[in-house]
Amino acid sequence: MYAKKYFLLLWIMCFLVFPGYAETTAECEVTGHTPQGRPIVKIGDKKYVAFSPADLKELKKKETDLKELQEKLKIIKKELEECVKLKDQYKDTFKKQEEYIKELEKMLELYKKLAGSYSKLKTPWVSAHFAAGMTGSFKPAVLMGLGFKKFRVYGFFQEENTGAMVGISLPLL
Numbered sequence: 191m192y193a194k195k196y197f198l199l200l201w202i203m204c205f206l207v208f209p210g211y212a213e214t215t216a217e218c219e220v221t222g223h224t225p226q227g228r229p230i231v232k233i234g235d236k237k238y239v240a241f242s243p244a245d246l247k248e249l250k251k252k253e254t255d256l257k258e259l260q261e262k263l264k265i266i267k268k269e270l271e272e273c274v275k276l277k278d279q280y281k282d283t284f285k286k287q288e289e290y291i292k293e294l295e296k297m298l299e300l301y302k303k304l305a306g307s308y309s310k311l312k313t314p315w316v317s318a319h320f321a322a323g324m325t326g327s328f329k330p331a332v333l334m335g336l337g338f339k340k341f342r343v344y345g346f347f348q349e350e351n352t353g354a355m356v357g358i359s360l361p362l363l
Contacts (some may be wrong), residue, residue, distance in 0.1 A: 315339060
């Protein structure tokens with residue numbers, strides 16, 4: 191019997207010492223519905239939208255999907271920024287390559303001009319050729335020639351003999 195008295199006394203003291211934990215009731219009233227069909231509830235001077243457990247489950251799923259999509263969007267934005275940086279690097283590289291190609295084309299033209307000038311110096315337009323010698327009868331002989339580029343005309347002169355030769359000069363190597 192003493193246990194019941196002590197328990198009742200403990201119960202009363204708890205409600206006296208901790209009166210804020212006592213449950214209070216408030217009146218609520220349904221004032222209308224949202225376009226989605228959810229009821230609007232008025233409790234005191236505040237209004238609330240009531241959700242069913244299925245609506246809350248769907249809302250949590252949508253919230254999870256939203257977080258996942260936001261993470262994907264962050265990743266895509268980061269990749270897009272990297273692509274933009276890479277595109278700018280490629281543009282700069284292509285611009286430098288175009289400048290380099292133009293410079294090489296200028297150099298090629300100069301080398302062609304130089305090669306043409308060298309070719310002109312290498313093969314003279316007009317040349318003269320002279321040679322002296324003797325025949326089997328120990329008589330002196332002179333060979334004279336005139337060249338036009340690769341075409342040659344030679345004259346042979348000796349005391350009693352003369353002659354002419356026509357030929358072409360070809361490089362061996």
